Amino acid sequence: MPINNIPDLYLNNPSLRPDLFVYDFKMTxxxxxxxxxxxxxxxxxxxxxKKQVHFSNDAVLVDNKHSLLIKKGNCLWSELLDTEDTYYCKLLFFSEHRLHEFLKKHVKDKEPHQETPLYFAIENDTYLTSYLNSLATIITAPPTFMDDLLSVKFDELMLYLINKYKSDFESYLLSLITKEESSFKNNIEENTYSTLTLEEIAFLCNMSLSTFKRHFIKTYNVSPGKWLRDKRLLKAKELLEKGEFISSDIYLDLGYNNLSNFSTAFKNKFGMNPSEV
Structure with missing residues (x-):
């Protein structure tokens, strides 16, 4: 699967990537x-x-009742049609340089929370509706005038969200310029029971699959495939022993494409069929 470099994919000249950039994304x-x-x-x-985004240690699904602020880096996203025939999303990109300028003017002597997510969910309201309408007007203006207006509109949005979400939003903004990354082990253990493939987990860890496998074996002294398979089967046995689920309820959530493969792996691991638990 190819990697989409965003927003470069939307720019006429990616080497001249601006500090602020608005793009209307539509698909059918x-x-x-x-x-x-x-x-x-x-x-x-x-x-x-609807939009679903998988990060190294989290995932989020939103519809048009919420907007997202997403930290730069690797992620997986799914863009889903709902009752409409067209998916439509207005995107506003900003650089760390532009963020630094804003923080220097408006956020003084603060530190981000120790654990800050890779996204911030924003509840849509009448202000944001009006704001998006104004952005639609700006992007039709002459380039130089548009850049100046967009800079003002960026500060306006940030100040509004700080007023709405207080220190939580300020802390999130500050976290965008920190260099600390989640540890490799945390990334792995957050996705132990997800439906992501090894290749997808490696991507979220910013590694090639071969580098990921080498790093995994060095950390856990076992191949990632075996480690994840054993962990997921142990989780399946635990769920089945509680008597609240049957195999068909859980196999998809534990990364198996079909019930037959799950049952075979379960029997090979525990010497019994899932139905015998």
Missing amino acids: EETIKAKVNLKMHMFSFLQTG
């Missing part, structure tokens, strides 16, 4: 788990459809 077919290398921080103002 769903995209499932596209690999994205997000090169700028991004507001995603969803208008129609």
Whole structure:
């Protein structure tokens, strides 16, 4: 699966990537788990459809009742049609340089919370509706005038969200410029029981599959495939022993494409069929 470099994919000249950039994204077919290398921080103002984003240690699903602010880096995202025929999302990208300028003017002597997520969910309201309408007007202006107006509109948005979400939003903004990354082990253990493939988990750890496997074996002294398979089967046995689920309820959530493969792996591991637990 190719990696989509965003927003470079939307720019006429990616080498001249601006500090602020607005793009109207529309599509009529769903995209499932596209690999994205997000090169700028991004507001995603969803208008129609649904968006799901997988990070190294979390995932989020939103519809047009919420917008997202997403930290630059690797992620997987799915863009889903809802009742409408067209998926539509207005995207606002901003650089770390532009964020530094804003923080220097408006946020003084603060530190981010120790654990800050890779996204910030924003509840849509009448202000944001009006704001997006104004952005639509700005992007039709002459380039120089548009750049100046967009800079003002960026500060306006940030100040509004600080007023709305207080220190939580300030802390998130500060976290966007820190260099600390989640540890490799935390990334792995957050996705132990997910439906992501090894290749997808490696991508979220910013590694090639071969580098990921070498690093995994060095850390856990076992191959990632065996480690994940054993962990997921032990989880399956635990769920079945509680008597609240049967095999058909859980196999998809534990990364198996079909019930037959799950049952075979379970029997090979425990010497019994799942139905015998």
